[in-house]
Amino acid sequence: MQLPVNLLEVSIHNSWKYQAAFPPLGFVPFFENELGNGDTFGLYWPIGRENIEPIVAETWHDSWQVQPTYSTLSSFLAASQKAEEEYPKSPSIDEDPASPRALFYAAKESVRNQNVDSAIMLLEKATTVLPEYTDAQSLLWAQYVRVGRTAEATSIAIQAIISPPCFGARPHKALRWLCSQQETLFVEDDPIWQIRNKLKLVYGGTKENTDYPLLLTAIHQYLSQSHFVQAVTLMQTYAALLSSETVSFQERYSFESKEFSAWQVEVSSKLPHGSRYFQF
Incomplete structure (x- = not known):
């Protein structure tokens, strides 16, 4: 995992070990601007991009959410210094042009203004920085459908389905749309495509849920296909x-x-750039 050049400017939790689903594998908390109760900033390496310096994300423990706030540790440190004793505010797209969160909110504004091309550009950038950004993937899917880019919409819908809930809500609309699509060669071997008509993406409050064995089978299929990025994403x-x-x-x-x-x-050790397990 590529470390930030200014890593020593923050105090990493040296005893941190990944043993539970939240925060996700690839997140490492540090003490600066920590609010307590599990709400903390930390380094996060997007899946498949472990060879690139991490973004800085913020955990919201009560809602099990992770906000991908800063594109680099340098961006966080600049915001923290500017805030002095106060909690650093999330940057605007002008302050941090590669912040996934800033790009996502700028894209939402573009959608409200009916500027689809701008929204697509912003969302493509956000999901390049953070491929498992579920909410951004869902919004990008909607824009692709809107302009008739069906092939891209299909791929993005699948990516949104396998992406973690800490980065966004379950993409029910994308799943319904995916179920309405006809066979297409470029995704016919994808495990999610194959089970799309059986998935519900509704969780909690029931004694049984057929989604879980379906998703577990999909994980094993991704592994058998050596699609390790997709497997690691869906495992999370x-x-x-x-x-x-x-x-x-x-x-x-x-x-x-x-x-x-x-x-x-x-x-995760089978990923192209190595394991997501951080050891300081």
Whole structure:
């Protein structure tokens, strides 16, 4: 994992170990501007981009969300210095042109102003920096559909479905649209495409949920295809969703958080740029 050149300007949690789905694998908290109660800033390496310096993300523990606020540690440090004793505000797109969160909110404004081309450009940039940015993927899917770019919309819908809930809501509209699409050669071997008509993307409040075995099978299929980026992404999503279920539900589906986390770390070592397990 590529470390920031100015890493020593923050105080990393040296004892941090990934053992549960939140925060996600690839996130490492630091002490600066920590609010307590699990709300903290930290380094986050987007999946498949471990050879690039991490972004700085912010965890919202009560809602199990991660906000991809700053594009680099340098950007965070500049905002923190400017804020002095106050909590640093999220940057605007002018202050941090590569901030995934700033790009996403700028894109939403472009959509409101009916400027689809601008929204697509901003969202493509946001999802390049952070491919598993679920909310940005969902909004980009909608814009691709709007302008008739069906092939891109299909790929983005699949990416939104496998991306973690900490980065956005389950993409129900994208799934419904995907179910309406005819067979297409370029995704016919994709596990999510194959099970799209069986998925519901609704979780919690039931004794059983057929999505979980479907998603677990999809993980194994991605692994058998050596599509390790997709496998690692979906594993994070699977872990997060199941972790939000009751203990008895997890037991019915043979889910044990520490064991699954260890499997995630193991699989991540097969990524093109190596493991997502951080050791300081």
